Amino acid sequence: xxxxxxxxxxxxxxxxxxxxxxxxxxxxxxxxxxxxxxxxxxxxxxxxxxxxxxxxxxxxxxxxxxxxxxxxxxxxxxxxxxxxxxxxxxxxxxxxxxxxxxxxxxxxxxxxxxxxxxxxxxxxxxxxxxxxxxxxxxxxxxxxxxxxxxxxxxxxxxxxxxxxxxxxxxxxxxxxxxxxxxxxxxxxxxxxxxxxxxxxxxxxxxxxxxxxx
Numbered sequence: 705x706x707x708x709x710x711x712x713x714x715x716x717x718x719x720x721x722x723x724x725x726x727x728x729x730x731x732x733x734x735x736x737x738x739x740x741x742x743x744x745x746x747x748x749x750x751x752x753x754x755x756x757x758x759x760x761x762x763x764x765x766x767x768x769x770x771x772x773x774x775x776x777x778x779x780x781x782x783x784x785x786x787x788x789x790x791x792x793x794x795x796x797x798x799x800x801x802x803x804x805x806x807x808x809x810x811x812x813x814x815x816x817x818x819x820x821x822x823x824x825x826x827x828x829x830x831x832x833x834x835x836x837x838x839x840x841x842x843x844x845x846x847x848x849x850x851x852x853x854x855x856x857x858x859x860x861x862x863x864x865x866x867x868x869x870x871x872x873x874x875x876x877x878x879x880x881x882x883x884x885x886x887x888x889x890x891x892x893x894x895x896x897x898x899x900x901x902x903x904x905x906x907x908x909x910x911x912x913x914x915x916x917x
Contacts, residue, residue, distance in 0.1 A: 719745050742869035805916035813874045828871035836875040841902035844895035851892045882909040
């Protein structure tokens with residue numbers, strides 16, 4: 705039990721460090737890194753039981769601490785004569801990124817990883833998009849410029865749990881892509897939705913997002 709508790713403490717420290725990196729990436733305008741690192745931080749939060757019933761102690765007692773982190777699968781190199789053969793990767797992406805799709809009730813953001821030279825995707829449930837849009841609207845009320853730190857964390861109005869940060873940044877990226885929110889470099893964002901009703905504007909924009917089977 706003591707070893708499990710120590711492991712959870714290490715994971716919690718790692719999550720805290722990743723959250724700090726999310727802020728650094730956001731300040732630098734590196735939004736693909738923001739989404740990716742936020743997803744890792746969210747996974748660590750799930751692993752330690754922060755967003756589940758009972759917290760870390762319950763997770764340790766049940767033995768249900770997962771060790772999986774969401775990351776892009778890197779293909780294993782093929783071998784020729786016992787030596788590894790480098791996988792051929794595309795030189796560049798085709799078309800503009802990010803791209804957004806609907807998949808059922810999920811908002812899907814497809815981006816391009818320069819490091820891996822391949823597409824990656826992140827999802828946000830529509831039930832999370834609405835409260836995130838509402839939180840952004842509140843932060844940007846009256847034309848105020850705001851930073852993500854001013855409305856994060858966002859709580860699910862249904863159960864009060866914290867919505868994972870990567871879903872917040874997926875939603876923010878989509879609202880920016882849809883022209884409902886404007887980015888001002890490192891200074892922050894402003895709401896551009898007509899009449900300031902960002903939630904209503906997001907609902908209309910949602911209907912025009914292409915379906916992805």
